[in-house]
Amino acid sequence: MSALKRKFVKGNEAVAMAAIEAGVQCYFGYPITPQSDIPEYLSRELPKAGGTFIQVESEIGAINMVLGASACGVRAMTSSSGPGISLKQEGISYMAGSELPGVIVDIMRSGPGLGGIDASQADYHQATKGGGHGGYRIIVLAPNSGQEMYDLTMLAFDLSDQYRMPAMVLADSVLGQMKESIVPHPRPKADLPAKEWAVRGTGGGVQNVVKSLYLGDGEMEKFHWKMHARYQELADKESRWEEFATDDAELIVTAFGCTSRIARTAVEMARAEGLKVGLMRPITLFPFPKKGYAELSARCKRWLTMELSTGQMVDDVRLAVARDAEVEFYGRPPGAGSLPTPEELFTQIKKFC
Amino acid sequence: MKQVFSKPVSLKDVQTHFCPGCHHGSIHRLVAEAMDSFGIADKTIGCASVGCSVFLYGYFTIDVVESPHGRAPAVATGVKRARPDRIVFTYQGDGDLAAIGTSEIIHAANRGEKITVIFVNNTTYGMTGGQMAPTTMPGQKTSTSPNGRDVANDGKPFKMAELLSNLDGVAYSARVALNNPRNVLQAKKIIKNAFQYQVEGKGFAFIEALAACPTNWGMNPLAANERVGSEMIPYFPLGVFKNNENL
C-alpha cells in the first residue's frame, strides 16, 4: 500500500485496510450492521493479499477459527457488533486462557438484545471487564476518528502479539460508518517476540500445546498471578490518552470514542466564552489510563464524564480520580437519532462551571 | 524372535487416565497407528475437545490445540487455513460433536474442510458423569434420563455418520466399533483411510467410533464391551456411508 496518499474512506474500511497492512493472514466473520463493511472489504481484498477470508456460519465459529489460526502463530482477526460480540465471549475467554493473540473489532450498536443499529457506548463493561468467564482482561483500544480506526487497528495487532492476549478495537456505528480522509501508512517496525509457543506440527521431538486447562496443584493460581502481572505491565507501559486544554482547566470533561469528538467541540465553545474547561480522552480503555487521571485530578478537582449510555466508564473515572475530585456524569443512552449536539454538551458543561 | 507388536511412535509412553475398559485409549492407538503408517506425526496438529479425551496432548507426541466444548471443527478450520500443508484432525465425543457443536461440525463438513474428524460415540457424556447425550439410545438410563431416554420427550439418537454423509462437502464418512478383534482391524483400516484422504488432499473425512463407557453405563468392562455389539451396532450400523474418491 502506498504510503502518505490520502484516502476518503469509511471508518470500517480504514479498519480493514489497516488489518491488511498489519499482515492479517486470516479473517473470519459473520455479517452484522454496522460492521459489515469490514468483511465486505476483506472478502474482496484479503485473498488478493494472499490471505484467507471465510464468512462463517456464526460468530461462535468465527472466533474459534481465529483461535485455531492464532494458535498456529499467524495474525488472525474477526469483527462484529454487540449481539455477535456476546457470542464470541466464550472464544475470547479461551483465547485469553490460552494466552493467544488475535484482534477483535467491535463496532458497537445499541442493545441489550437485538437493540438497534444506532451508535452506543453501552458495551463498555462487556469489553473492558472481561465479557466472558474466568476473570481475564483484554487490551481495548478506543479510536475517535477514521485515522485512528486505521492506526489503532494496526497497533492492536502489535500489542496483542507483544502481550500474548486478545486485543479489541472498540468503536461504534458513527465511527464505523462515517467517511473521513485518512492517511494510510506502512506497518511500523516492531520488535515483537517470536511465537515459539505456536503449534506448528513440525515434530522433531518438540511438542507445543496451546491450552487453558490447569489442573495441577496451584497451577491455576500461578496462571492468574502471571496474567495479573501482565495486566500491570500493560498499565505501566501502554496506557494511552489525549489531553486538550487541561493545563489551567478548572473542569475536565472526559469522554471516549465518538463522544469525545462532540465533547471537544463543546469544550472549544466553553473556552471561547472564557470558561476554563479541558478534555481528557482515554485511548486505551484497558489498560484504563489511571496515571493520566491521577495526574490531572491532582490539579483539577471537577470532572464531567460524558458517554453514549447511562454510564459505565464513569465508574472507572471515579476510581481513577479516587477522592481527589468530584465526578459528574452526563449520559445519553442510544436511540435512533439521539446523538448529543455540541450545544447540548456545552449546556451541561456550563452547569458545572 | 520377530517383533510383531510395538507402541506406535506417535504415542507417548505414559500411564492411561481412562477408566478400565474405556475405548478412548484403543481409538487413540488406532489414530496413532494411522499417523505412523503415513509417517505424518511430524506434520500433524491435533485439535482436542472437551470431555474425557481433553488430554490428547498427554498421549500423542504431536502439537495440540485445545478447543472450547464443541468448537473443535472451527478451531481445526482455523488451523488448516493457517497451515494448509499440515495434517489436522479433531477428536471429539458425542456430547461435544453432536450436541453443543452440531453447528460447527455440519458447517466444517459442508465447506469440505480438508480435515479428519474422529468422533467417539459412547452414548453418554462421560466426563461430566453420565448424563444423556444426543446419541443416548431409546430407553437407555442415564443420570438425566433416569427412566430411560423417552423419544417422545427427547427425540431419537442422532446418526451422525449417516447425517454427514449427505453433505456434498464430505469425502468420507464411516462408522466403526472396537468391541472385537475383527471390528478393531476393520476400524484400523477405516481410520487409516480417513487420514489417507487428507494426505492426498481430498477433503473432509469423518469417522464415528462406537465406544464403551463402562463407568457411566454402570457395567464391568466385559459387559460394556458386549453392549457395544448387542445394542449399539444394531442401532448404529457399521460401514462406510460415503466414499467419494472424486472430490
Ligand SMILES: Cc1ncc(C[n+]2csc(CCOP(=O)(O)OP(=O)(O)O)c2C)c(N)n1
Ligand atoms: C460450554 C460447556 N458446557 C458444558 C461443559 C461441561 N462438559 C465437560 S465434558 C462434557 C461432556 C463430554 O461428553 P462427550 O463429548 O460425550 O465426551 P466423553 O467425556 O464421553 O468422552 C460436558 C457437558 C463444558 N466444559 N463447557
Ligand code: SF4
Ligand atoms: S468416564 Fe467413560 S469415557 Fe470417560 S474415561 Fe471413563 S469409561 Fe472412558
